[in-house]
Amino acid sequence: MSDEKLILQVNDLSIVFGGLKAVSELNMELRKGELVGLIGPNGAGKTTVFNMLSGVYTPTGGQITFWDKNGKVQVVNKKTPAQLNLIGIARTFQNIRLFGNLTVSDNIRIAMHSQRNVKPWDAVFRTKKFFEDEEVMSLKVRNLLKLFGLEKKENELSSNLPYGEQRKLEICRALAANPTLLLLDEPAAGMNPQETKELMELIAFIRKEFNLTILLIEHDMKLVMGICERLYVLNYGRVLASGVPEEIKSNPDVIKAYLGSEAENLA
Template identity: 60%
Template sequence: MTVLETKNLGIDFGGLHAVSELNLKIEQGMLYGLIGPNGAGKTTVFNILTGVYKPTFGTFYLNGENLTGLSPIEINKKGIARTFQNIRLFGNMTVEQNVMVALHNEFNCNLFESIFRLPRHFKVEKQMHKKATELLEVFGLSKEKDVLACNLPYGKQRKLEIARALATNPKLLLLDEPAAGMNPNETAELMDNIRFIRDNFNMTILLIEHDMKLVSGICDELTVLNFGTLLASGKTTEVLNNPEVITAYLGE
């Protein structure tokens, strides 16, 4: 089953074609890599897919449903969650609260129920607490659950961001450079984590990465962008051996 499909997706900033004619097709359970040199438009693709930017051309579909032009909030509710290249955690909240806040669309109670402390409020808090504990357990963060997010070490902040994205129950997870700034040991652990998420949460993952060891290690398929256009697409080993791709990365 195709989870994400983009058709001729493109965006212009003024006269600049940041992304043009992008066609992706990601199947259920796939680990899909999006790579390319700096400024190729990878993060812009993520911003289109999460609704931060409205595409100038083209459409994209999640499980066959057209999501083009929806707001970030609606897109998240439909099932696309993301992490950020520069970590965007809620620094003044504890680790557990960071996950709990992402659960607030799943377990709902209205403002009046919270103000007057009606039974529903306590029920929701309990459910959130339970689910957050489970998620933190999976990511090995349960020891740090009362630590402020800004005090976490870098690798754990990355993990927490993934946990927070997963808390929204997505169908598709977008990871923007998850291994940036990690040492080889942390990267190896991250690769295990990503595989674990795919298998245990039955998740489809699209990731941007510069670390070729990670990309060749876990990605099933790859798409290479250069100057906003598609350079190559297909099975990981084939794409990485493509002479055009090597030229784009290393020069003539």
């Protein structure tokens, strides 16, 4: 485990839907700079955990503590997605949620709105400050797209991109918010083996380049085992096991509940 300080601590986190506990007494911690995987069978509660961490759902029990961009400790259970985005938590979704009728560039710009350095009247009256800020934003967008190999697509509608590039654009948009914690919900879903390999390299690159902590949900075990430093395994809304990949892939409870015969391919 990293020797860096905590960036996220989850204590006894629970949520109830119609009398059913979807997640029950979850405990988890992430340290600055870690790349951690959250795995488990379908319906185990992984995306529900992400929805609580990103403000989509409000937990019915427990506490989420986050060390924000300025190092300030905050309890964030009741913060909205927009509020969490401002203090350093960004995410992608299992089902791609780009603005399909907007260009690639505009999808990135939307995520940068909180970083604008202008007042409404600057935009209305097209002041010098407005044009200077526009140039700064444009440069940031181009630099981000270049990192993802999308700079030549900046004026295309995002809906016209191939599937793999849409996945990249969604990660790129999350990074545009300048997060310290990035939540990736099945980023390799629907990708072929070559695209998945490129994605692994990209995730490793952006973690270092942007000094990120990353929590990753993924069903591709080769990706998970090849890139994550630690893993949490969920089953029926509870943590079944946690540890380094070598421990997890040989854990009999995990093999029985989730990995099954796939564990042999990971040995």
